[in-house]
Amino acid sequence: MNPITPIINGLSITLKHLFMKPVTLQYPDERPKVAARFRGLHALNVSHNKAKCVACYLCPTVCPAKCITVEAGEDDNHDKFAAKYEIDMLRCIFCGYCVEACPVDAIRMTGEFELANYHRKDFIYNKERLLEKK
């Protein structure tokens, strides 16, 4: 086969690409558009000024990475609520099973993906940090 034609074809392709708009995202300056179903940092949903979580223990049960710690408590109305709700982000694999398992729609995942921190203890998100930000 003639060896010149493929090279010329290749050159024309690279030349066409030279004038295309680059797909690069200048990350810290430009922010990516996070998809609606993106599985980022968790958030606890709020209803009537308190977390919807009823401490049913389904999420720590289903969690494959065993990163969720829940402790139940009893409030003034004798309702069960999560006295302690912690997610260890170093263990979490962001599978979203906790969201699927939740029967009361108390937990969801946000588009927040910048989870870097300086200390290991900062990766353990307690209930206050997970509560939905208003």
Next chain:
Amino acid sequence: MGIEILGLPMMYYIVMVVKVLVAFVFVLLTVAYATYAERKIIGHMQVRLGPMRTGWHGLLQPIADGVKLFFKEEIVPSQASAFAFLVAPLIALVPAFITFAVIPFGGTIELFGYKIPLQVAAYYDTTAGQVFDVNVGVLYILAMSSLGVYGIVLAGWASNSKYSLMGGLRASAQMISYELSAGLSIVAVFMLSGTLSLTKIVELQSGFGGFEWYIFKQPLAAFMFFVCSLAEINRTPFDLPEAETELVSGFCTEYSSMKYAMFFMAEYANMVTVCALTATLFLGGWNGPFAVAVPLLGPVYFVAKVYFLMFFCMWIRATVPRYRYDQLMHLGWKVFIPLALVNIVITGIIGYFI
């Protein structure tokens, strides 16, 4: 200025030194910014952006790279033969730069009453009324470009590492075999021009309003010379001596800091020289419309041609993958050398009958 040296006033020497400095600094800057241009162009060809963060659109990137390499630690491997290891980058770098001395980058301009030919190794003889340059300019360039291979082979040997040695061996085999076909392909040009002086060769291409280029008379020779030159200066697709997928970094595996930067600069300086030489031999040098009437247009045309060819080198690098070693040897010995010989014979036959 009353001081005279060899019958010529001081001002003349100052003007000559300024010419050399301007040319040298220009080549140095081109070498520095060729790295930037290469990263930018290849980036955009791959639908990326290339360097963006140092300065406006990454314009300070070559300077940042230079400063970084300058302050890096100099490492000489304990098993390396130190003298050869230290001297090898210089042997690679110096021929790369001094080759530029014989390339004419413009016509003759008049400065402070002296006629200055825009070529480093040339002078204007007022009694004869013409420009004298190195009359074996092309031979000088071929000699210098084959000196460059010693630097690479020496680097490969002195590093005392298997990857470096392999790179050095590949470089020697490749450069020597492609030098043959590069040399043979420009023989056809000498058969047309009848001279080895680059100034004369450029003059001979000035017809048709500056478009009587040898590439139209010798397209095959131009193509072969350019491709063989790419192989000789180890550009992709012929960058086997430093094939990073197989040989880590080839001959410069063990090099760090400024010594590595010297190899890098030598590579890009070689690219500038080869593009300048191709422009001179085949694209009419500094010739172009009105270049004779307006002397300052000459360097502009020349730089434009050189930059176009350099863009072409980068374009090829973004397109063609690296040749396998046997393919490389096959291409050099079984395709280019016979083609160059046939080209010489045909040029001779046509030249005899016309």
